[in-house]
Amino acid sequence: MPNRPNSGSKAEPEAILAETHHAPQNRPDLRALFLGFSSVGLSGFGGVLPFARRMLVEERRWMTADEFNTQLGLCQFLPGPNVINLAVLVGKRYQGLSGAIVAPVGLLAGPLLIVLLLALLYDRYGSLPLAQSMLRGVAAAGCGLLFAMAWRMGMAIKDKAAFLPFTVLVIAAIAWLRWPMPAVMIAGLLLSGSVAYWKLGRK
Amino acid sequence: MIVLELFLEFALLSFVAFGGATALLPEMHRVVVENHHWLDDTTFTHLYAIAQAAPGPNVLVVTLIGWKVAGLAGALAATLAMCLPMSMLIYLLIERWESFAGKRWQKAVSLGVAPLAVGLVFSGATLIAQAAGFGWVAWLLVAATVLLNLRTKLHPLWLIGAGAGLGLLGWL
Numbered sequence: 001m002p003n004r005p006n007s008g009s010k011a012e013p014e015a016i017l018a019e020t021h022h023a024p025q026n027r028p029d030l031r032a033l034f035l036g037f038s039s040v041g042l043s044g045f046g047g048v049l050p051f052a053r054r055m056l057v058e059e060r061r062w063m064t065a066d067e068f069n070t071q072l073g074l075c076q077f078l079p080g081p082n083v084i085n086l087a088v089l090v091g092k093r094y095q096g097l098s099g100a101i102v103a104p105v106g107l108l109a110g111p112l113l114i115v116l117l118l119a120l121l122y123d124r125y126g127s128l129p130l131a132q133s134m135l136r137g138v139a140a141a142g143c144g145l146l147f148a149m150a151w152r153m154g155m156a157i158k159d160k161a162a163f164l165p166f167t168v169l170v171i172a173a174i175a176w177l178r179w180p181m182p183a184v185m186i187a188g189l190l191l192s193g194s195v196a197y198w199k200l201g202r203k
Numbered sequence: 204m205i206v207l208e209l210f211l212e213f214a215l216l217s218f219v220a221f222g223g224a225t226a227l228l229p230e231m232h233r234v235v236v237e238n239h240h241w242l243d244d245t246t247f248t249h250l251y252a253i254a255q256a257a258p259g260p261n262v263l264v265v266t267l268i269g270w271k272v273a274g275l276a277g278a279l280a281a282t283l284a285m286c287l288p289m290s291m292l293i294y295l296l297i298e299r300w301e302s303f304a305g306k307r308w309q310k311a312v313s314l315g316v317a318p319l320a321v322g323l324v325f326s327g328a329t330l331i332a333q334a335a336g337f338g339w340v341a342w343l344l345v346a347a348t349v350l351l352n353l354r355t356k357l358h359p360l361w362l363i364g365a366g367a368g369l370g371l372l373g374w375l
Contacts, residue, residue, distance in 0.1 A: 041259050045360045048260050074300065077316040079220040080289030081262040088290045089297060100294050104286065111259020112266060116278060118253050119270045126249060130371065135252040137370020139331060140341040141362045142255035144348025146225065146328035151353060153222075154321045163318040170322025174229050175329045181230040185219040185319060193315030200307050200314075 026061050028094050034106035036060055037087050041107040042114075048083050048107075062090065083107060162199060166192040205241075206273045206280045213265065213284035222320030224262040224285060228327035231268060232334065241272040248335040256363050262286065341375045 028036060036055055044051045049072070056063050063071070075085040084104050091103030125131050157163050170188055173179045212234045220227050228251065235241045242250075250271060254264035262285055269281025303309045337345065348362045369375060 043258065044260070045256075045258050045358075045363070048258075073313070074297075075293075077221065077313045077320075078289060078293060080217050080293075081220070081223050081260055081286060083260045084262060084286045085289060085293050088294055092294055092297070097294075100290075104290065107260065108262075108282070108286075111257065111263055112278075112282070115254065115257050115259065115263045115266055116270065116275075118257055119267055119278070122249065122253060132245075132249075133373055133375060134367045134370040135249045136335060136341070136375050137344070137366035137368065138252035138256050138363055139248045139335050139366075140337060140344040140370075140375060141348050141366030142252055143328050143331045143335070143337075144345040145255070145352055145359055145362065146324060146331065147345065148349045148352040149225070150321050150325040150328060151349070153317070153324060157317050157321070163314070164321075166315075166318040167322040167325070170319050171325050171329075174323065175326035178229075178233065180233070181227075181323075182215065182219045185221065188319045188322075189312070189315055191315075192318055193311050196314035197308060197311035200310055 028060070028062055030095055030098060030102050032060075033091055033095060033099055033103045036062075037090075037103045037106035038110050040083075042110045052083055052086060056090065062094070159199065162195055163192060166195075206276045208239075209241075209269060209272055209277055210280040210284045213269075213281050214288050217285050217288050220285070220289075221316050222323050224260075224265055225327050226320055226323035227285075228264075229323070229330045231265070232330055235268055235272065236334075242268070244334040244336075246271060248331060251331055256367070338375065340369075344369060344375065 040048050040051045040055050053068055053072075057065050057068050071089050072082070072086060075082045075089070078085060084107065087103040087107045088100045091099035091101070093099070095102070122131075126135075154160075154164065154167060166188055169191075170184060173184045173188075174181060213231075216227055216230055216234070219230075232247055236244060236247055247268075250267040251264055254261070254267055257263060262282065265285045266278045266282045270278035273280070300309075332342075332345065335341070344366060348366070351357055351362060352359065
């Protein structure tokens with residue numbers, strides 16, 4: 001987790017590549033926030049986070065790489081759509097409440113229209129055998145992308161012996177036993193959070 | 204009042220959506236397909252496929268589900284329910300949260316959430332496979348996609364396109 005109190009001395013390699021030297025001078029207005037996040041929303045397929053990083057840190061320089069990592073770390077472990085939460089934070093930072101509304105709306109507006117258009121097409125042609133078999137193929141590829149994403153997230157966990165058992169428990173409870181997710185998550189967070197708390201104390 | 208019901212169900216789910224909307228696939232399936240019978244298995248998988256093939260944040264699968272359940276009002280209600288509660292909380296509490304930075308319990312929470320999120324995303328993938336009722340060719344495609352995505356820098360859109368193409372050929 002990017003909770004580094006002395007982040008200046010030990011920046012990550014990618015952070016060095018991406019302009020840690022100058023603090024970002026650009027202070028976007030509402031229009032810029034809307035347009036910037038619109039471009040992010042429309043350019044990403046299957047997750048827009050990498051595009052958010054490029055826009056915020058490299059292209060428009062609204063944040064330094066370190067700031068981005070910290071804020072993203074926060075958004076990633078809070079529930080809810082990560083990128084939306086990130087847009088709210090960036091919007092709030094530069095334009096207060098109106099920024100916090102405009103940035104996520106910009107992020108969602110374009111993709112929402114496209115998806116609704118696709119929904120109309122689906123209503124109309126979705127029952128055709130050709131459309132059905134195409135969507136089946138897309139679902140299979142999408143399913144593979146999900147497994148890959150789970151694998152990547154799992155590999156990013158540092159203490160695998162201590163924490164991956166909780167992954168297995170969640171899979172058993174949700175995918176196999178079909179227990180309700182809110183209860184599973186609360187119990188799971190109490191358990192794995194306690195283990196983490198205990199481990200942190202031993203260091 | 205189906206729109207209101209949808210809004211409340213999804214707003215509740217948004218508080219446990221660790222790992223984003225993808226992690227919620229199993230639970231959304233339970234609410235929408237198993238409990239309320241608003242959609243069937245096939246439609247659910249199709250909506251997931253459409254969301255994958257469209258640009259934008261992953262949360263849009265929620266928009267599509269809302270659309271199929273209750274039209275435009277449903278689409279907006281589901282999307283807002285998913286985004287609004289946490290957005291408001293994060294807006295109000297960000298300064299307080301940042302003042303806790305580096306505290307032991309805060310680190311414990313962030314370490315503890317990660318393995319749970321992995322489990323949720325994995326469960327989402329198995330759910331899609333089950334709901335779609337994949338045959339062995341589809342499973343081969345799943346495996347190939349996993350390998351290619353992990354081992355190469357190929358853009359995911361190519362994999363989606365390959366899936367669509369194989370589907371069109373009637374192989375799955």
